Amino acid sequence: MSSEIIAPQNKVYGRSPLLRNIPMHYCPGCSHGVVHKLLAEVLQDLGAQDKAVGVSPVGCAVLLYDYIDIDWAEAAHGRAPAVATGLKRSRPDMHVFTYQGDGDLAAIGTGEIIHACNRGENITVIFINNAIYGMTGGQMAPTTLEGMKTATTPYGRRADLHGYPFKVSEMIAQLPGTGYVTRQAVHTAATVRQTRKALKKCFEDAYAGKGTSFIEIVSTCNSGWKMTPSGANQWLVDNMLPFYPLGDLKNKEV
Numbered sequence: 110m111s112s113e114i115i116a117p118q119n120k121v122y123g124r125s126p127l128l129r130n131i132p133m134h135y136c137p138g139c140s141h142g143v144v145h146k147l148l149a150e151v152l153q154d155l156g157a158q159d160k161a162v163g164v165s166p167v168g169c170a171v172l173l174y175d176y177i178d179i180d181w182a183e184a185a186h187g188r189a190p191a192v193a194t195g196l197k198r199s200r201p202d203m204h205v206f207t208y209q210g211d212g213d214l215a216a217i218g219t220g221e222i223i224h225a226c227n228r229g230e231n232i233t234v235i236f237i238n239n240a241i242y243g244m245t246g247g248q249m250a251p252t253t254l255e256g257m258k259t260a261t262t263p264y265g266r267r268a269d270l271h272g273y274p275f276k277v278s279e280m281i282a283q284l285p286g287t288g289y290v291t292r293q294a295v296h297t298a299a300t301v302r303q304t305r306k307a308l309k310k311c312f313e314d315a316y317a318g319k320g321t322s323f324i325e326i327v328s329t330c331n332s333g334w335k336m337t338p339s340g341a342n343q344w345l346v347d348n349m350l351p352f353y354p355l356g357d358l359k360n361k362e363v
């Protein structure tokens with residue numbers, strides 16, 4: 110099909126000019142690459158190449174700053190919301206965002222994310238929930254499902270021993286400082302399109318001063334989960350989405 114007859118909002122391939130042409134370091138099937146591409150497209154749509162600063166995490170996405178041609182800061186594990194707070198307060202004219210995994214945001218960085226959202230910092234938070242510590246070898250994360258096998262829960266997560274899986278977005282939506290809180294995924298063309306729309310709204314709302322925008326993207330880590338890419342997508346549908354249902358959790362119009 111020729112690209113001319115595909116409406117721009119339906120395009121799920123092609124390369125944004127903001128996406129630098131470097132080799133991809135992610136495992137085949139990893140959700141991070143898809144989200145990086147969407148992020149580049151949304152920043153391009155917003156004309157934000159010279160008006161955006163991202164704060165990249167520690168985790169598999171640590172090299173995010175290499176992929177997208179905007180300004181970046183790199184934060185210590187879990188500290189991205191604190192760094193983003195400083196950036197946004199000193200440059201309110203910029204789109205400021207963090208990009209964090211579940212180990213980064215929901216374990217070591219729990220304090221930072223709760224307080225940044227409770228203060229209502231006008232930033233966008235992109236939260237990649239793959240239910241595992243991908244970079245360090247697949248250990249249990251706060252969002253690991255009950256029964257899910259990881260490197261540190263080889264017989265499956267047990268709530269009585271390891272605690273309950275943490276629904277981060279539900280908690281974040283309770284905080285008065287958040288404006289838009291949504292949970293999306295990128296395992297199908299339809300969910301990729303929906304995530305692109307939600308991501309754009311996140312940036313627009315935070316820029317308009319509506320408080321913190323928070324987008325959780327329910328993701329796969331097929332290497333850490335020890336599955337094929339398509340097997341991981343199916344596992345996400347069968348196990349992750351019933352516990353982490355997709356959709357908007359809060360949409361505060363200010």
Ligand SMILES: Cc1ncc(C[n+]2csc(CCOP(=O)(O)OP(=O)(O)O)c2C)c(N)n1
Nearest residue numbers: 167168169186210211212213241242243244
């Ligand atoms: C202060 C600190 N503690 C621990 C680590 C080790 N560490 C690096 S990445 C990581 C987990 C990453 O998992 P997640 O944030 O879920 O991202 P993913 O790799 O799955 O995308 C940990 C614990 C570190 N680099 N710094």
